[in-house]
Amino acid sequence: MEIGGLVINRKEVAKLAGVSEATVSRVLNNVGPIADRTRQRVLEAARQLNYHPSAIAQSFVKRKSGNIGVILPYVPKVHIFSTYYFSEILSGIGEQVKRNGYDLLLLFLTPEEELNYAQYFQKQKIDACIILGARDVPQERKALLELERGGYPFCLVNQRFEGCRYYGVDADHVTGSYEAVRHLAEQGAKDIAFVNGPMMYSNSADRLEGYRRALEEAGLPYRPERVFEGNYSRKSGYSLSASLTLQGSRPDAVFAANDRMAIGLLQGWKEKGLEAGRDIALAGYDDSDAAKLTGPPLTSVDVPFFEMGGRAVEHLIRQMQAHSESIAGEPFYEILPTRLMVRPSSKFNPRK
Amino acid sequence: MEIGGLVINRKEVAKLAGVSEATVSRVLNNVGPIADRTRQRVLEAARQLNYHPSAIAQSFVKRKSGNIGVILPYVPKVHIFSTYYFSEILSGIGEQVKRNGYDLLLLFLTPEEELNYAQYFQKQKIDACIILGARDVPQERKALLELERGGYPFCLVNQRFEGCRYYGVDADHVTGSYEAVRHLAEQGAKDIAFVNGPMMYSNSADRLEGYRRALEEAGLPYRPERVFEGNYSRKSGYSLSASLTLQGSRPDAVFAANDRMAIGLLQGWKEKGLEAGRDIALAGYDDSDAAKLTGPPLTSVDVPFFEMGGRAVEHLIRQMQAHSESIAGEPFYEILPTRLMVRPSSKFNPRK
DNA sequence: ATGAAAGCGCTAACAA
DNA sequence: TTGTTAGCGCTTTCAT
Numbered sequence: 001m002e003i004g005g006l007v008i009n010r011k012e013v014a015k016l017a018g019v020s021e022a023t024v025s026r027v028l029n030n031v032g033p034i035a036d037r038t039r040q041r042v043l044e045a046a047r048q049l050n051y052h053p054s055a056i057a058q059s060f061v062k063r064k065s066g067n068i069g070v071i072l073p074y075v076p077k078v079h080i081f082s083t084y085y086f087s088e089i090l091s092g093i094g095e096q097v098k099r100n101g102y103d104l105l106l107l108f109l110t111p112e113e114e115l116n117y118a119q120y121f122q123k124q125k126i127d128a129c130i131i132l133g134a135r136d137v138p139q140e141r142k143a144l145l146e147l148e149r150g151g152y153p154f155c156l157v158n159q160r161f162e163g164c165r166y167y168g169v170d171a172d173h174v175t176g177s178y179e180a181v182r183h184l185a186e187q188g189a190k191d192i193a194f195v196n197g198p199m200m201y202s203n204s205a206d207r208l209e210g211y212r213r214a215l216e217e218a219g220l221p222y223r224p225e226r227v228f229e230g231n232y233s234r235k236s237g238y239s240l241s242a243s244l245t246l247q248g249s250r251p252d253a254v255f256a257a258n259d260r261m262a263i264g265l266l267q268g269w270k271e272k273g274l275e276a277g278r279d280i281a282l283a284g285y286d287d288s289d290a291a292k293l294t295g296p297p298l299t300s301v302d303v304p305f306f307e308m309g310g311r312a313v314e315h316l317i318r319q320m321q322a323h324s325e326s327i328a329g330e331p332f333y334e335i336l337p338t339r340l341m342v343r344p345s346s347k348f349n350p351r352k
Numbered sequence: 353m354e355i356g357g358l359v360i361n362r363k364e365v366a367k368l369a370g371v372s373e374a375t376v377s378r379v380l381n382n383v384g385p386i387a388d389r390t391r392q393r394v395l396e397a398a399r400q401l402n403y404h405p406s407a408i409a410q411s412f413v414k415r416k417s418g419n420i421g422v423i424l425p426y427v428p429k430v431h432i433f434s435t436y437y438f439s440e441i442l443s444g445i446g447e448q449v450k451r452n453g454y455d456l457l458l459l460f461l462t463p464e465e466e467l468n469y470a471q472y473f474q475k476q477k478i479d480a481c482i483i484l485g486a487r488d489v490p491q492e493r494k495a496l497l498e499l500e501r502g503g504y505p506f507c508l509v510n511q512r513f514e515g516c517r518y519y520g521v522d523a524d525h526v527t528g529s530y531e532a533v534r535h536l537a538e539q540g541a542k543d544i545a546f547v548n549g550p551m552m553y554s555n556s557a558d559r560l561e562g563y564r565r566a567l568e569e570a571g572l573p574y575r576p577e578r579v580f581e582g583n584y585s586r587k588s589g590y591s592l593s594a595s596l597t598l599q600g601s602r603p604d605a606v607f608a609a610n611d612r613m614a615i616g617l618l619q620g621w622k623e624k625g626l627e628a629g630r631d632i633a634l635a636g637y638d639d640s641d642a643a644k645l646t647g648p649p650l651t652s653v654d655v656p657f658f659e660m661g662g663r664a665v666e667h668l669i670r671q672m673q674a675h676s677e678s679i680a681g682e683p684f685y686e687i688l689p690t691r692l693m694v695r696p697s698s699k700f701n702p703r704k
Numbered sequence: 705a706t707g708a709a710a711g712c713g714c715t716a717a718c719a720a
Numbered sequence: 721t722t723g724t725t726a727g728c729g730c731t732t733t734c735a736t
Contacts, residue, residue: 007476022706022708025732032706054730056411056415056417056476057728057729059730060712061730063408082443086433088433094458105457108449119404122404123405123406289434293642295645361713374722375722384721405713408714413713413715
């Protein structure tokens with residue numbers, strides 16, 4: 001049985017072509033002046049031997065892995081790729097990484113090990129990285145600070161850190177939430193509850209800001225007891241559906257910070273015979289595929305996750321160019337627009 | 353501005369610890385006998401300098417990248433991670449890859465370049481790979497043959513090749529389909545149509561086999577004109593909804609080869625005022641999250657995609673062990689069971 | 705236009 | 721128990 005592949009190296013190509021190893025490299029890398037006859041001979045020899053230069057050796061000598069890393073948060077009990085949010089961002093990243101000639105290395109965080117992003121650079125597994133699902137907690141800030149100190153190219157997606165000037169791509173969640181809540185108010189809702197996610201995510205804070213702004217503009221009071229905190233899971237939405245309806249006074253409308261929680265609410269309500277768009281108005285967030293399938297279809301805020309992933313890669317490429325040219329690239333935070341998608345769930349029927 | 357990270361190498365650790373470079377390696381790799389005092393000194397020096405061995409240099413000398421590759425098919429106009437099928441398999445792969453101390457390299461195929469899986473091994477970017485979405489077409493068979501010839505560890509997921517003995521993990525789609533169609537027949541349906549995917553996927557062929565078997569057992573005739581071919585997209589299901597209902601005789605029931613197409617059918621029918629579970633019975637396949645959300649909820653066949661991904665990694669690990677011990681591992685094709693999930697969409701109402 | 709040779713950071717065999 | 725040394729396959733100067 002054959003063990004491992006027989007790997008041809010430069011030496012054999014050089015021998016077959018009757019040239020030096022250096023010449024083989026020159027031909028294959030298109031560098032320096034080469035006689036046309038020599039080039040032909042080398043290419044032919046390489047073809048005959050089915051030679052492929054070792055990416056590892058190249059990385060080793062160039063001190064570039066050719067990989068862009070994507071750091072994935074640990075989310076308990078969730079198949080991370082199966083969440084609309086991550087999968088869309090990753091698709092966008094994948095497309096752009098490939099287009100730029102890099103490979104994509106996935107780095108899975110585990111709950112046991114402490115956050116250390118810089119290690120991936122020190123170990124030289126990656127040349128740049130994108131961090132998904134970052135949270136505003138001390139150890140995260142520390143890990144990011146270390147990246148900045150090391151001068152390693154990185155880009156955040158969908159998270160900002162107050163007081164830090166990092167590269168990042170975010171969506172305008174303040175406006176997105178503002179528009180969703182304004183829409184609910186325009187439907188005639190006077191008592192609009194908000195099911196938010198954890199505040200350690202900047203986008204949760206943004207949504208709260210948008211919610212408040214819309215209430216204020218609509219002349220409705222902001223009442224802290226009308227803000228509930230879930231954890232962006234369907235289950236947490238489902239659990240909160242109880243507190244949101246069994247309470248003496250049921251709100252006219254609910255704005256949920258993502259579609260999964262909105263779907264949980266929908267399910268909880270359905271079990272109690274309540275229907276969104278009839279008994280209570282509901283708007284979600286993310287405009288996931290699921291939003292179009294629920295009964296009733298869910299009003300939601302579209303976020304350009306796919307584009308965000310692609311833009312993050314472009315920022316990395318630019319950072320790396322700046323580095324190699326010793327130019328100090330200005331940190332850049334890009335904010336992409338969101339869009340409200342109105343569907344039947346947000347209808348409000350005043351005679352309740 | 354600092355350009356790139358200052359990377360510490362073994363030499364500096366050796367100097368600081370006052371030992372040779374070899375000793376540093378020995379301590380860090382826990383190899384050979386080491387005096388306890390020496391070990392302490394080295395570890396302390398490494399800690400002080402924040403030293404991380406270069407993974408590239410290690411890979412280079414060991415001729416092992418430490419990466420497991422996942423080859424992703426090119427699917428036009430689809431964000432690949434956003435399909436239930438791929439995302440679940442990938443989640444399973446990711447978990448298991450991490451558990452085994454490897455990193456996950458994603459390899460995106462593009463429609464322009466011709467299929468060449470062996471190159472990733474020749475370039476030494478990966479030590480083993482999983483191939484997703486393989487099709488039974490000549491160039492795919494050629495690419496796989498090359499992998500086998502090279503003795504490179506690889507594993508297929510959800511696809512088999514007649515006449516080849518490759519490692520692979522599949523689900524029992526014959527039985528899965530058989531059970532779905534039998535269920536439809538048991539509901540009283542006499543005319544059961546089948547919306548299948550392209551036959552270049554072995555699992556489409558398997559489904560057809562299960563469909564035929566169930567019909568035969570139910571004493572219903574197999575009629576080729578009742579089999580339609582979509583491409584597993586929602587859109588293709590939507591398009592076929594017309595041919596399936598505008599035709600003179602509408603079937604009693606439809607078995608769709610995946611949930612996306614089933615959802616397309618549902619949408620097409622809804623526009624015509626037809627409702628699954630009332631006017632026509634419908635069963636899908638995959639038991640995706642969406643199946644639980646549709647109106648009506650979709651009867652579907654659950655496939656353990658997550659487990660399949662994990663098992664594929666385990667096969668790779670075993671292959672690599674066999675290689676390193678020069679043992680000839682027996683190619684192994686594993687078939688996991690599926691499970692029918694009955695929901696309202698498959699109700700059949702004879703008075704049509 | 706081409707060859708010779710140094711060196712990238714590490715592992716592993718051999719010496720001591 | 722530790723040090724010395726020879727590569728690993730490539731890129732890149734420096735000669736020629």
